[in-house]
Amino acid sequence: MEDVIIIGSGCAGLTAAIYAARANLNPLVVTGNEFGGQIATTTEVENYPGFPNGLQGPELTEQMKLQAERFGARLEYDAVVEVDLTHKPIAVKTYSATYETKSLIVASGATPRKLGVPGELEFTGRGVSYCATCDGFFFKGKELLVVGGGDSALQEGLFLTKFASRVTVVHRRDQLRAGPALIDKAQCNEKMSFLWNKVVTHINGDGAVKNVVLQDTVTGDRSEAKVDGVFVYIGHLPNTALFQGQLEMDHEGYLIVDPFLHTRVPGVFAAGEAHDKHFRQAIVSAGFGCMAALETEKYLASLD
Numbered sequence: 001m002e003d004v005i006i007i008g009s010g011c012a013g014l015t016a017a018i019y020a021a022r023a024n025l026n027p028l029v030v031t032g033n034e035f036g037g038q039i040a041t042t043t044e045v046e047n048y049p050g051f052p053n054g055l056q057g058p059e060l061t062e063q064m065k066l067q068a069e070r071f072g073a074r075l076e077y078d079a080v081v082e083v084d085l086t087h088k089p090i091a092v093k094t095y096s097a098t099y100e101t102k103s104l105i106v107a108s109g110a111t112p113r114k115l116g117v118p119g120e121l122e123f124t125g126r127g128v129s130y131c132a133t134c135d136g137f138f139f140k141g142k143e144l145l146v147v148g149g150g151d152s153a154l155q156e157g158l159f160l161t162k163f164a165s166r167v168t169v170v171h172r173r174d175q176l177r178a179g180p181a182l183i184d185k186a187q188c189n190e191k192m193s194f195l196w197n198k199v200v201t202h203i204n205g206d207g208a209v210k211n212v213v214l215q216d217t218v219t220g221d222r223s224e225a226k227v228d229g230v231f232v233y234i235g236h237l238p239n240t241a242l243f244q245g246q247l248e249m250d251h252e253g254y255l256i257v258d259p260f261l262h263t264r265v266p267g268v269f270a271a272g273e274a275h276d277k278h279f280r281q282a283i284v285s286a287g288f289g290c291m292a293a294l295e296t297e298k299y300l301a302s303l304d
Contacts, residue, residue, distance in 0.1 A: 008107035010037020012272025015289030021071035036061035110236035119203030127209025148233035
């Protein structure tokens with residue numbers, strides 16, 4: 001019997017683990033398929049407090065993990081496949097084991113949203129990617145397209161300029177949504193250019209990506225652009241399918257919680273991008289992880 005299980009190992013899950021461990025709850029963290037969550041696929045993290053020179057995303061989550069383990073948190077490198085919230089104790093089933101727990105913190109995060117266009121699925125891993133850190137190295141001297149207009153699109157686009165000969169950012173509007181500092185940095189990079197009011201409608205190739213079809217969102221005109229790779233950053237979908245029909249969620253699948261991160265099921269809390277679709281920052285997710293752990297501690301104390 002566990003006191004608390006934490007699903008997810010991003011900033012929210014690992015911060016929850018630190019606080020839960022310091023409260024002597026001996027938390028069990030089920031990491032998910034990829035340790036560290038989205039931040040672990042990010043290159044330069046320049047806005048996390050306490051690191052004036054910035055640091056790499058994987059480095060940040062590794063430090064959080066070591067801190068959590070120092071206080072007694074246990075990490076299982078596994079993924080949850082089923083959760084039963086209909087009775088107490090809560091049952092959590094992974095690929096390799098089944099656990100029972102008095103409380104649960106859902107910090108399962110989100111995954112990149114797909115374009116949903118012909119060729120995307122076919123060429124994923126062969127020119128289509130959602131992770132510059134993972135795949136940028138394979139595109140040395142190549143021409144790349146980055147789809148999106150937010151912070152992630154520009155951060156990853158800037159990283160790709162270390163390898164690519166040219167990085168073109170395609171955005172469906174005529175203004176970027178990213179922060180001013182990032183916009184300035186991107187616009188000053190001689191390897192980066194921008195295509196405004198355009199969407200990708202097809203990804204074509206022969207064994208690997210060769211070109212894309214673009215449609216103008218204002219005129220409707222179509223054109224082709226020769227590229228060797230397409231990196232997609234158009235938002236995320238919450239990893240909450242496990243809880244369909246068991247926890248309340250909005251029309252996009254984000255978990256609905258009260259101001260103290262309680263779901264409607266007693267003893268079940270949410271933290272990070274499983275419920276947060278507004279801020280989507282590492283430091284905010286870490287804060288939510290702290291809150292969820294503190295509330296879990298209070299809940300468990302109430303059971304005594």
